Amino acid sequence: MPVIVVVHLPRDKESVLSEIFSPKCKLPVVEVQDKEPIMNGTIYIAPPDYHVLIEKNRFFSLSSEEPVIFSRPSIDVLFETAADAYGSALMGIVLSGASPDGAAGLKEIADAGGLAIVQDPATAAASVMPEAALLSCPTAQIMDLRRLSDYLKSFSETRVCA
Amino acid sequence: MPDKTEDIELTLLLEAIYRKYHYDFRDYAMASIKRRLKQACAYFECETYSQLQDLILHDESVFPRMLSYLTVQVSEMFRDPSYFLALREKVLPHLHTYPSLKVWIAGCSTGEELYSLAILFREEGLEDRTMFYATDINTEALKKAEAGVFAMDRIPLFTENHRKSGGKTSLSDYYTAAYGAAVFDKTLRQKTVFSDHSLVSDAVFAEMHFISCRNVLIYFSRELQNRAFHLFTESLAHRGFLGLGSKENINFSKYRDAFQDFSRVDRIYQKV
Numbered sequence: 001m002p003v004i005v006v007v008h009l010p011r012d013k014e015s016v017l018s019e020i021f022s023p024k025c026k027l028p029v030v031e032v033q034d035k036e037p038i039m040n041g042t043i044y045i046a047p048p049d050y051h052v053l054i055e056k057n058r059f060f061s062l063s064s065e066e067p068v069i070f071s072r073p074s075i076d077v078l079f080e081t082a083a084d085a086y087g088s089a090l091m092g093i094v095l096s097g098a099s100p101d102g103a104a105g106l107k108e109i110a111d112a113g114g115l116a117i118v119q120d121p122a123t124a125a126a127s128v129m130p131e132a133a134l135l136s137c138p139t140a141q142i143m144d145l146r147r148l149s150d151y152l153k154s155f156s157e158t159r160v161c162a
Numbered sequence: 163m164p165d166k167t168e169d170i171e172l173t174l175l176l177e178a179i180y181r182k183y184h185y186d187f188r189d190y191a192m193a194s195i196k197r198r199l200k201q202a203c204a205y206f207e208c209e210t211y212s213q214l215q216d217l218i219l220h221d222e223s224v225f226p227r228m229l230s231y232l233t234v235q236v237s238e239m240f241r242d243p244s245y246f247l248a249l250r251e252k253v254l255p256h257l258h259t260y261p262s263l264k265v266w267i268a269g270c271s272t273g274e275e276l277y278s279l280a281i282l283f284r285e286e287g288l289e290d291r292t293m294f295y296a297t298d299i300n301t302e303a304l305k306k307a308e309a310g311v312f313a314m315d316r317i318p319l320f321t322e323n324h325r326k327s328g329g330k331t332s333l334s335d336y337y338t339a340a341y342g343a344a345v346f347d348k349t350l351r352q353k354t355v356f357s358d359h360s361l362v363s364d365a366v367f368a369e370m371h372f373i374s375c376r377n378v379l380i381y382f383s384r385e386l387q388n389r390a391f392h393l394f395t396e397s398l399a400h401r402g403f404l405g406l407g408s409k410e411n412i413n414f415s416k417y418r419d420a421f422q423d424f425s426r427v428d429r430i431y432q433k434v
Contacts, residue, residue: 034380053193061191064377081193
C-alpha cells in the first residue's frame with residue numbers, strides 16, 4: 001500500500017524528512033511531486049508550502065491554495081481528497097500535533113467507509129490534534145504508538161494509508 | 163464503480179461553464195477544482211453543484227465571483243527568493259547578450275510576480291530593453307495587477323523576500339504607502355502588456371526569451387500541462403528560458419526533451 005504523510009513544517013525551508021526517514025525505512029521514502037502516479041509500497045511526504053491532493057485516477061496534485069487552519073500542507077485537504085478518491089479502501093491516522101488540522105478530514109474518511117485511527121492523546125507529545133480528531137470522529141479507534149505499529153505491520157497490501 | 167452523483171454534477175457544471183462563458187476547466191486537476199467549487203456552493207448557498215449550475219446559467223452577474231473560486235490567486239512578491247536569486251545570477255547574464263527582450267508572465271494573477279520581475283530587471287539594468295507580457299484568464303485579477311496596489315500588511319514579507327533574492331535596492335523605493343496599501347510605482351509597468359490569455363485554449367502570440375509560469379500548471383491535468391508546455395516550446399526563442407514553480411517540473415511531460423535543466427533546483431529550464 002502507499003503511505004502518504006503530512007507534517008506541518010516551516011514554509012520557507014526545504015524538507016529533509018525524506019532524507020531522515022529513508023535510511024530507517026525498508027520502503028522508499030520520497031517527497032510528493034505534482035502529477036506523480038501513486039505507487040504501492042512507497043512512503044510519500046508532503047512538500048512544505050503546498051497542499052497535497054489525491055486525484056481519482058491515482059495521481060498526486062499539489063496546490064498553492066490558501067492555508068487551511070494556518071497550515072499548508074493541510075492534513076484536512078489530503079484526507080478529504082483521499083476519502084473521495086479511495087472511499088473505503090483508505091486508512092487515516094492522526095498522531096500528535098498542536099492544531100485541530102485533520103479532525104474534519106478524518107471524519108470524511110470514516111464517513112466514506114474508511115478506517116479512522118487516532119493516537120491516544122495521553123501518549124501524544126501534543127494532544128490538541130488527536131483530541132480534536134476524536135471529538136470530530138468519535139468512532140475512531142484509539143491506539144498508542146506500539147499498538148499502532150504492530151497493527152500496521154499486520155496489515156495486508158489492500159489499503160491506502162494517509 | 164458507477165460515478166458518484168456529485169461527480170456527474172461536477173462534469174455537467176464545468177461543461178455548462180464552458181458552453182456559456184467559454185472558460186474551459188474541464189481538463190483541470192479535479193481534486194482542487196472540487197474543493198473550491200464546494201467553497202463556492204457554500205458562498206452562494208447552494209446545496210449541490212446542480213443548484214450552482216442553475217444559478218450560473220441563469221444569472222450572468224454571479225460569474226465573475228464564481229471565477230474567483232475557480233482560479234487560485236495566491237501569490238506574493240519574490241515568492242521563493244532563491245528562484246529570483248538564480249534568475250539574477252544565472253539567467254540575466256545570458257539575457258544581457260540580447261539587444262531586446264520579451265518576457266511572458268503566464269498566469270500572472272494579481273501581479274505580484276510581474277512587479278518582482280520588473281524590479282529585478284530594473285536593478286540589473288535590463289528594464290529598458292524588455293517588454294513584459296502579463297497574462298491571465300481572470301480579468302478581475304488582471305485589473306488588480308494593472309493597478310499594482312497591495313495590502314500594507316503583506317509588505318514585510320515582500321521586503322524580506324526581496325532582500326533574500328539579492329535585491330540591490332530597498333523595496334520601499336518602489337511603492338508609496340497610503341491608507342493601509344502600498345501603491346507600486348507605475349513606471350514599473352510602463353513596458354507591460356496586460357492581456358486575457360488562456361493556456362488551455364489560446365495560441366502563441368510572440369517570441370519570448372523568458373517565460374515564467376509558476377504555480378499555474380499544478381492546477382492542470384497532465385494532458386493540459388502538455389498543451390501548456392507545447393505553447394511554451396513554440397513561443398520560446400532558441401535557448402530561451404522557462405521558469406516553473408518550486409514543486410513543478412517538466413519530467414512527466416512529453417516535452418521533456420525540448421528542454422535541458424538550466425538550474426534544476428530552481429526549476430529553470432532552457433530550450434534546446
